[in-house]
Amino acid sequence: MMDPRTSAQDVMRCDLCETAVVQMHCDTCLVNLCKACVGEHISTDESKDHKVVKFQSRKSTPLYPGCTSHNKQQCTMYCNQCDIPVCTKCIASGQHLGHELSEIIQxxxxxxxxxxxxxxxxxxxxxxxxxxxxxxxxxxxxxxxxxxxxxxxxxxxxxxxxxxxxxxxxxxxxxxxxxxxxxxxxxxxxxxxxxxxxxxxxxxxxxxxxxxxxxxxxxxxxxxxxxxxxxxxxxxxxxxxxxxxxxxxxxxxxxxxxGALSSSSLTSDEHGYSMKTTQKLPEAGSSPPVKQLLDEPETATTIHTGYIFNLFNVVCLSDEEIWTSGDSTMELYSINRGLLLKSITTKSGKIPEDIAVTKSGDLVYTDYWYRTVNIVKNEKIEEVIILQNWIPHGVCSTSSGDLLVVMISDDKQTKVVRYSGSTEKQTIQFDDKGKPLYSSGVYITENRNLDICMSDSGAKAVVVVNQTGKLRFRYTGHTPATKNQLFHPRGITTDSQSHILTADYINDCVHIIDQDGQFLRYIDCGLSYPWGLCIDTNDNLFVTKYGKRQVKKIKYLM
Structure with missing residues (x-):
């Protein structure tokens, strides 16, 4: 026969006699008892206030903590100011006079x-x-x-x-x-x-x-x-x-x-992971740490490119590498070492109108002559968008992974088209009154608040619309500019503070405005004919110098 004291399938036994079935429980001592052993258990230590209840009602009696100041006293109250349990003697002593008290059970x-x-x-x-x-x-x-x-x-x-x-x-x-x-x-x-x-x-x-x-x-x-x-x-x-x-x-x-190796690193992104219940990264409009403009922007480094004629655009692949475009090629440079790492020639053999980098790190460029938007994967060029009667100019990759493309028609109309892959999702061309929003757009970018910002060279303005295409404002420059000439916008980019930065080609400077179009300051840093702009993840500004065939890295935020 199976031993009833060791059988896993048997009922629980009294902790004292170890034979009788448990019927009672001492909440004070946390002991299981049969009815016959209750008296023996209480008499073993009469100094305690034994709370013996039916086994089914065990743990129903609260065990108050003992007072550290008054021996054998139980704390039934809690002082919220002192953040400690207190007994009736503590309260009577006046130590907690005027303090807010709560029942400790609560x-x-x-x-x-x-x-x-x-x-x-x-x-x-x-x-x-x-x-x-x-x-x-x-x-x-x-x-x-x-x-x-x-x-x-x-x-x-x-x-x-x-x-x-x-x-x-x-x-x-x-x-x-x-x-x-x-x-x-x-x-x-x-x-x-x-x-x-x-x-x-x-x-x-x-x-x-x-x-x-x-x-x-x-x-x-x-x-x-x-x-x-x-x-x-x-x-x-x-x-x-x-x-x-x-x-x-x-x-x-x-x-x-x-050949040479580019630098390796482990980047740290505090927003890289999200809780399992949400499964999404912070939205583009989430608030970043506040940074102030430096009193005097400073040049961190200058990269000398190998272009024979002119250097136009620049875009960050990472905080260590930048793509540039000029002549008929797009060249990848190491920022810290200034080395040429890779060179891609356009299909048409002509100058690429603009370049961008997708969220997955692929290079995108627009081709004026072939009327195409192209993506470069593993150094192979694929035409993803082929236009009829329209010529592509500026391009940018958005926070959602879409492409925004500026295009001008053969009869000189200008519009912005949003693409998901090669599928057209949105067209922005006219305001609420049916008038054209743009004159002759060149370059485009998306702000953290999802506004779409275009440098309109024909109108000599920066035109900003919200994500639905509704006009927010136009910025037409600030007087006096460094050379006191009319505003001539070229490259455009935005930073973590939702500032909008635009290269002013004629005035040899970069304009900084806030997300509502208010002028903040100029950056010159010895710039001559600035053209392309981009910002890295640390808010460093990269500017191409059109005639000098150089890229300047500028620190302007503290």
Whole structure:
């Protein structure tokens, strides 16, 4: 038979006799009892106020905390000012005179409710979120292993390509050496043959003359022709071969031509994760930390590009790399080292009108000549939007992942079109009265409050509409500008404070206005013909200098 005291399937037994079925419970001592053992339990320690209840009603009797100031006193009240439990003697002593007191049961219930809510949040929201984050980090680590493996493979393949090219070059140079050698040997051999022929002639002359002079037959002597020695006194020219020299290239410059790695880093984004219950990142309009404008903006660095003619636009790929556009190419530069990392030539071979970077990090450019909007993936160009009767100009990638494209028709109308992929979602062209919003737009950007901001070169204004396309304001410059010329807007961008920054091409400066169109200040920093603008995640401003073919990184917020 199964032992009733050890059977997992049996009912609970009295903690004292360990045989009888539990019927009662001491809430004071947290002991299970049968009815027969109640008296024995109480008599064991009569100093305690034993609260014996039916087993089904256990834990119904509150256990008040003992007072730390008055021995054997239970705290039935709670001082809200001192944030401690108090007993009746504490209250009578006047220590808590004038303090707000609450019943400790009420405070305990509130605290219990708060703890229960926190436990629910910990169990149902926070812990699963951390679990997802851990999984995300593990996936990132796996992806990192793969991508670094791909990087090493790419370097190895590039090295193999170089080896093949070097082998071809060595073979070509050695073939040239053989060809030079053979040419010179053939020339020398011909020269030698001529010398040997002359030597044979001289020997015959000697033999003939020896015969004539070694006889007393004068007829033979007079048969010897006139002397030809003067012919032989004119010695042949001396041929001196000039051996070519091999001038090796400098090994120190090998890495410059072979390629270089851009810098690596781990970026930290405090808004990168969200709770499992929401599953979305902060919206574009969420409030960032407040930053103030510097009294004197300062140039942090200057990047010298390799464009032959003109440099137009710039866009940040990351805080370490920027894409630029000019001539017929788009070039990726390392910001800190100023190195050219990559160069992409447009399909048309013409200057790209504008460039942007998508949320996934792909380069986008507009082509005036082909009337296309193109995306570059793995250095391959794909036409995603092909226009008829319209020419694309400015382009930007929005917080939602859409593309905003400025386009001008063959009859000189201007509009902004929002695309999701190659699908047209929205067209912005006219105001509430049916009048054109734009004259001749160039560049475009989206503000943190989702306003759409365009630099309208034809109207010499910045035109700002809300996300539905309703006009908010026009900014036409601020007097006096640095050169006191009319406002000539070009590149446009926005920062974390919802400031709108516009390059003023003629006045050699950048205008900063707030999200409502109020002028704040100019940035000049020695700019000459500023054109393209972009902002990185730390609110550093990048400005292209059109004629100088330079990009300036400027700090203007503290």
């Amino acid at each position: 405070i305990a219930e509130e605290k219990k409710d708060k703890i229960i809510k926190e436990v629910i949040e910990l169990r149902e929201t926070i812990y699963p979120t951390y679990k997802d984050i851990a999984s995300d980090v593990q996936n990132t680590m796996s992806q990192l292993e793969k991508e670094y493996g791909d990087l090493s493979t790419a370097i190895t393949k590039h090295g193999e390509d170089w080896h093949r090219e070097i082998d071809k070059l060595v073979k070509k140079l050695k073939a040239e050496v053989d060809e030079m050698k053979n040419t010179q040997l053939q020339t020398l051999q011909k020269h030698l043959d001529e010398i040997n022929k002359t030597m044979s002639d001289i020997k015959e002359e000697i033999d003939s003359n020896d015969i004539a002079t070694d006889t007393n037959d004068m007829s033979k002597l007079f048969r010897v022709p006139h002397s030809v020695i003067n012919t032989y006194r004119n010695l042949p020219q001396k041929l001196e071969p000039i051996i070519p020299k091999f001038i090796p290239g400098k090994m120190k410059e090998l890495s410059k031509f072979f």
